[in-house]
Amino acid sequence: MLYLVGLGLSDETDITVKGLEVVKRASRVYLEAYTSILLVDQSVLESYYGRPVIIADRDMVESNSEEILRDARTEDVAFLVVGDPFGATTHTDLVLRARELNIPVRTVPNASILSGIGACGLQLYNFGQTVSMVFFTDTWKPTSFYDRVRENRSIGLHTLVLLDIKVKEPSLENLARGRAIYEPPRYMTVGQCARQMLDIEAERQEAVYEPDTLAIGAARVGATTEKFVAGTLEDLCTADEELGPPLHSLVLLGGRAHELEYDFARQFALDKEKWTRLCSADPNN
Amino acid sequence: MLYLVGLGLSDETDITVKGLEVVKRASRVYLEAYTSILLVDQSVLESYYGRPVIIADRDMVESNSEEILRDARTEDVAFLVVGDPFGATTHTDLVLRARELNIPVRTVPNASILSGIGACGLQLYNFGQTVSMVFFTDTWKPTSFYDRVRENRSIGLHTLVLLDIKVKEPSLENLARGRAIYEPPRYMTVGQCARQMLDIEAERQEAVYEPDTLAIGAARVGATTEKFVAGTLEDLCTADEELGPPLHSLVLLGGRAHELEYDFARQFALDKEKWTRLCSADPNN
Numbered sequence: 001m002l003y004l005v006g007l008g009l010s011d012e013t014d015i016t017v018k019g020l021e022v023v024k025r026a027s028r029v030y031l032e033a034y035t036s037i038l039l040v041d042q043s044v045l046e047s048y049y050g051r052p053v054i055i056a057d058r059d060m061v062e063s064n065s066e067e068i069l070r071d072a073r074t075e076d077v078a079f080l081v082v083g084d085p086f087g088a089t090t091h092t093d094l095v096l097r098a099r100e101l102n103i104p105v106r107t108v109p110n111a112s113i114l115s116g117i118g119a120c121g122l123q124l125y126n127f128g129q130t131v132s133m134v135f136f137t138d139t140w141k142p143t144s145f146y147d148r149v150r151e152n153r154s155i156g157l158h159t160l161v162l163l164d165i166k167v168k169e170p171s172l173e174n175l176a177r178g179r180a181i182y183e184p185p186r187y188m189t190v191g192q193c194a195r196q197m198l199d200i201e202a203e204r205q206e207a208v209y210e211p212d213t214l215a216i217g218a219a220r221v222g223a224t225t226e227k228f229v230a231g232t233l234e235d236l237c238t239a240d241e242e243l244g245p246p247l248h249s250l251v252l253l254g255g256r257a258h259e260l261e262y263d264f265a266r267q268f269a270l271d272k273e274k275w276t277r278l279c280s281a282d283p284n285n
Numbered sequence: 286m287l288y289l290v291g292l293g294l295s296d297e298t299d300i301t302v303k304g305l306e307v308v309k310r311a312s313r314v315y316l317e318a319y320t321s322i323l324l325v326d327q328s329v330l331e332s333y334y335g336r337p338v339i340i341a342d343r344d345m346v347e348s349n350s351e352e353i354l355r356d357a358r359t360e361d362v363a364f365l366v367v368g369d370p371f372g373a374t375t376h377t378d379l380v381l382r383a384r385e386l387n388i389p390v391r392t393v394p395n396a397s398i399l400s401g402i403g404a405c406g407l408q409l410y411n412f413g414q415t416v417s418m419v420f421f422t423d424t425w426k427p428t429s430f431y432d433r434v435r436e437n438r439s440i441g442l443h444t445l446v447l448l449d450i451k452v453k454e455p456s457l458e459n460l461a462r463g464r465a466i467y468e469p470p471r472y473m474t475v476g477q478c479a480r481q482m483l484d485i486e487a488e489r490q491e492a493v494y495e496p497d498t499l500a501i502g503a504a505r506v507g508a509t510t511e512k513f514v515a516g517t518l519e520d521l522c523t524a525d526e527e528l529g530p531p532l533h534s535l536v537l538l539g540g541r542a543h544e545l546e547y548d549f550a551r552q553f554a555l556d557k558e559k560w561t562r563l564c565s566a567d568p569n570n
Contacts, residue, residue, distance in 0.1 A: 009394060013303040016293060016395070020302060084396060086403025092549060099552075109294060109401045109507045110301070111369060111394035114409060118371025119392055124399060125415040129442055132410075155436040157414055222394045264377060267384070 002072045002098045004085035006110025009222030011040045012048040019108040023049050026078035030056040030068055032091070034167050036082040036113075037247065039223055045080075053080070057168050065097050072103045084112035113249060116221040117160055120228045121264025126256060127160055128152030133193045133250075134164045135186065146200050149252060150208040156256030161197075163188035163248050187246035190217035190229070194236040194250065209233060214253040214278055216265060219243040228268040232278065235270050242270070287354065287383045288363045289370035291395025294507030296325045297333040304393040308334050311363035315341040315353055317376070319452050321367040321398075322532065324508055330365075338365070342453050350382050357388045369397035398534060401506040402445055405513045406549025411541060412445055413437030418478045418535075419449045420471070428485050434537060435493040441541030446482075448473035448533050472531035475502035475514070479521040479535065494518060499538040499563055501550060504528040513553040517563065520555050527555070 003022045008014025015023070023029055031042065031053045038045075046053050056068065056079070068079065085091050085107050098105050118124045129152060131145040145161070152159045166186040174181045194215065201209060211234035219227040229239045236250065262279040269275035288307045293299025300308070308314055316327065316338045323330070331338050341353065341364070353364065370376050370392050383390050403409045414437060416430040430446070437444045451471040459466045479500065486494060496519035504512040514524045521535065547564040554560035 006396065008301060011303075013306070014301050014394075016299050016301050017305060018296075018298040021298070084400040084403065086400060086409060092406065092408075092545065096549065106509070107404055107507075109299075109396035109404075111291065111396060112400035112409075115369040115371060115397035115399050116394045118369065119394075121377065123377075124371060124397075125417075128413050129440075130410040151440040155414075155440070222392075224391070260377065260381075264381065 001076050002069065002094075002103050002105045003076060003078045003108060004091055004095070004105065005078050005080050005108040006084045006112075007038060007080050007082050008110045009083060009113065009116050010220065011038060011223065012045050014111065014222065016108060016110060019110065020049075022076065022108060023078050023080070024051070025076060027071070027075040028054060029078045029080065030054045031080045032056050032061060032082070034058045035087070035165075037165065037167070038082050039220060061094060065094055068094070069098055069101060069103055072098065073101070084110050084114075087112050087114065111222055113162065113221055114160065117218060117249060117251060119221060119226065120216045120218055120251060120268065122158050122216070122251060122253070122261050123258065126158050126254065126258070126261070128155065128157030128254065130160045130162060132162045132164070133188065133196060135166065135188060135192075136196055136199075141200070143200050143204065146204060146208060150206065153208060153252075153254055155254075157254040158257070159252045159254070161193060161250040161252065163190075163193050163250065165247070188248065189240045189246070190219070190243055190248045190250050191237050191240040193248070194233050197252075198233060198237070209252060212278065214275075216251045216253070216268065217243050218249045218251065220245070220247065221249065228265075229270060230265045230268040230275060231270040239270065286361050287357045287379075287388050287390045288361060288393060289376060289380070289390070290363050290365050290393040291369045291397075292323060292365050292367050293395045294368060294398065294401050295505065296323060296508065297330050299396065299507065301393060301395060304395065305334075307361065307393060308363050308365070309336070310361060312356070312360040313339065314363045314365065315339045316365045317341050317346060317367070319343045320372070320450075322450065322452070323367050324505060346379060350379055353379070354383055354386060354388055357383065358386070369395050369399075372397050372399065396507055398447065398506055399445065402503060402534060402536060404506060404511065405501045405503055405536060405553065407443050407501070407536060407538070407546050408543065411443050411539065411543070411546070413440065413442030413539065415445045415447060417447045417449070418473065418481060420451065420473060420477075421481055421484075426485070428489065431485050431489060431493060435491065438493060438537075438539055440539075442539040443542070444537045444539070446478060446535040446537065448475075448478050448535065450532070473533065474525045474531070475504070475528055475533045475535050476522050476525040478533070479518050482537075483518060483522070494537060497563065499560075501536045501538070501553065502528050503534045503536065505530070505532065506534065513550070514555060515550045515553040515560060516555040524555065
C-alpha cells in the first residue's frame with residue numbers, strides 16, 4: 001500500500017495519530033521536500049518517528065517514482081507531504097502512477113494552508129480560486145495570477161496567494177555546466193509578493209487592484225508563532241520584519257467581505273484607524 | 286487558554302498528536318456536535334481520550350458561551366470541532382467572545398472537507414467559493430446557492446456544495462408547544478441535493494447548469510470507506526445507494542477542468558463511456 005500522509009503545517013506533532021501509526025509501520029518513509037516545508041528539520045522528524053526519512057526532491061518524485069513505489073504492492077510505503085496530500089498537483093501524478101501498477105493507495109488527510117488561513121478571520125467560503133506567485137526574474141514574469149485575481153474580485157471573493165519556495169534548485173550557471181551545486185533555499189516573503197503584484201498592476205493597468213487594496217499577510221500559519229498583518233497592499237510591501245521568518249502567504253480581500261471579517265482582522269491591522277476607514281469607505285475595496 | 290482543536294474528518298485517530306495532548310491535559314473538553322459529525326460516537330472518543338466529553342449543541346455555543354469559557358483565563362479548555370476549527374462561522378464568534386474576556390485562544394488545525402475533497406481528483410486551486418445546501422421545506426427554499434454557483438461557473442470554477450445536517454432539532458410542532466423533544470438526526474444525501482439543485486434550475490431557468498452537467502458525489506471523505514461517484518447531476522439523483530451512509534458532499538464541475546482532472550475522476554464514473562463523452566464534448570460542461 002502507498003500511503004500519502006499529510007503532516008500538517010508546523011511541527012512534528014501536527015501529524016495525526018493515524019498518520020503516525022502508518023509512519024511507524026511502513027517499510028520506507030519518504031518526505032516530499034520541495035513544494036512546502038515544515039518549521040522543523042528532517043532530523044527532528046527522524047528522532048520523533050524513531051526511524052530514517054528519505055528526502056524526496058522534485059527530481060525523484062517526477063522522474064524516479066519507480067523507486068518510491070518499489071514493492072508497494074506487498075509492503076507499506078509512506079510518502080509524507082507537508083500540509084494535506086492533495087495540496088499540490090504532483091501527488092495526483094504519483095497516485096495515478098501507483099494505480100497503473102495496481103498498487104493500492106490510501107490518503108491520510110491533514111490541515112492545509114487552504115483551511116489554516118481561516119485563522120486570519122476571513123471566512124473560508126468567501127475565498128475564490130487559489131493562485132501561486134513565483135519569483136520573478138528579469139526575463140520571466142508570469143502574470144496568469146493577475147487574471148485569476150481579477151476573476152475572483154469580479155465576484156467579490158478573497159484570493160489566497162501561495163508564495164514560491166526554492167529548495168535544492170541549481171543556479172542557472174551550474175545548470176548550464178551540469179554541476180549538482182544548489183542555491184541556498186529561498187522563501188518568498190509577503191513584501192516581495194506585494195511588490196510583484198503592484199508591479200504587474202502598474203504594467204497591465206487593468207485596475208484589478210490598487211496600492212490601497214486591503215490585504216492580509218500571514219506567516220507560519222498553524223504554528224504557535226503564527227502571525228498576521230493586515231493593511232493595504234502597499235503597506236504589506238514593508239511588513240516583512242513584522243511578519244518574521246517563513247513561510248509566508250498573502251490574502252487579497254474581495255469586496256464581499258462581511259463586517260465580522262473586517263472586525264476580526266482589525267486586531268492584525270498595522271494601523272487600526274486606517275483599516276477601519278478603508279473597510280467602511282469603499283465597498284469594492 | 287481556550288483551545289479550538291480540529292478532529293479531522295473520520296474517526297478518533299484523525300486527531301493530531303498536538304491536539305490529543307491538549308485534550309488530555311484540559312480541564313474541560315467540549316465537542317461541537319451540530320455543524321458536522323465524526324463517523325464514530327461520543328463514547329468512542331471518550332474511551333480513546335480516557336475522559337468525559339461534554340456535547341456542545343448550537344444552543345450552548347450561541348447562547349451560553351460563558352459556561353464554555355468559564356475559568357479559561359487560568360485553565361485550559363478544549364473545544365473540539367469536526368474537521369478544521371475555521372470551517373464554520375460559529376467558531377469565529379466564540380473566539381471573538383473569548384478575546385473580549387481577555388482569554389488567550391489557540392487553534393490546532395486539522396483536515397477539512399475543503400481540502401479533503403481533493404481526493405476526488407479535482408484540483409483544489411480550481412474551486413471557487415463553497416456553498417451550503419439546506420433541506421428545503423414547502424415554504425422555505427433559499428436559492429442563494431444558485432447565484433454563487435453561477436458566479437463560480439461564469440469563471441470556469443468547480444463548486445463544493447456542503448450538505449445540511451439536522452442534529453437535535455425540535456420539530457416545528459414541538460417548537461410551537463415549547464417541548465424539548467427532538468427529531469431524529471437527518472443528513473442530506475447527494476441525491477437530495479442534486480434534486481434540489483435541478484428543482485431550482487427548473488424554477489429559475491437561468492441556465493446556470495443542467496441535468497447533464499458533470500458532478501461528483503462524495504461520501505465519508507477521509508475515511509477508509511470514502512466513496513466517490515462521478516456522473517451528471519441527473520445521474521447523481523439516484524446514486525445514494527452506491528454512495529452509502531453519511532456524510533455526503535457534492536461537487537459541481539466548472540468548465541475549466543483540466544484533462545488530468547477528468548481522467549482521475551473517470552475511475553469513479555457510474556458510466557465511464559458517458560463520462561468520457563461528456564468531458565470531451567462540451568468545453569463548458
